[in-house]
Amino acid sequence: MADALDTYLNDHLAGAMFGSDLAQQLRKRSEGSPLGETLQSLAPQIEEDRQTLIDVMERLGTTRSPVKQATTWLAEKASRAKFGGVSASGTGLGIFMALETLSLGVEGKLSLWTALKEISDRYPPLDSIELDELIERADAQRRVLERERLAASRQALHDEK
Numbered sequence: 001m002a003d004a005l006d007t008y009l010n011d012h013l014a015g016a017m018f019g020s021d022l023a024q025q026l027r028k029r030s031e032g033s034p035l036g037e038t039l040q041s042l043a044p045q046i047e048e049d050r051q052t053l054i055d056v057m058e059r060l061g062t063t064r065s066p067v068k069q070a071t072t073w074l075a076e077k078a079s080r081a082k083f084g085g086v087s088a089s090g091t092g093l094g095i096f097m098a099l100e101t102l103s104l105g106v107e108g109k110l111s112l113w114t115a116l117k118e119i120s121d122r123y124p125p126l127d128s129i130e131l132d133e134l135i136e137r138a139d140a141q142r143r144v145l146e147r148e149r150l151a152a153s154r155q156a157l158h159d160e161k
Helices: 002-029 034-060 066-084 093-122 124-128 131-156
Strands: none
Touching: 002 034, 002 093, 034 093, 034 124, 034 131, 093 124, 093 131
């Protein structure tokens, strides 16, 4: 069972690393805009959640997977081209797709915290983690990102006829 939990946490850590980097990338790309202001507060929260996950893993004695960390680093670098590339400029498609990706990542984080709450009675180190607060915060982040994603979709997916 511990191996399954270790794998699960490492997978989420990889996603959290990607999400934190993507949130920072979006924040920088959107400076001076309403989206930039939103991400000014959201990006640090996403990074803090990543740090909380690292703390959870340490408390549980989970070893971090260097392979997953390296793969995530490469994926984040590739996302810079995908979300900010020439084909995405002008239409806002890159911002829209990045927001959608980040939103899905926050949805995954919400699932993580919910699953950990479900098994917390079997893992005493989880007792000191404020899982209800983490669940509420992830839910609030998801709502904010959904609002921004839908606004970006109107620009990126507009009818050019």
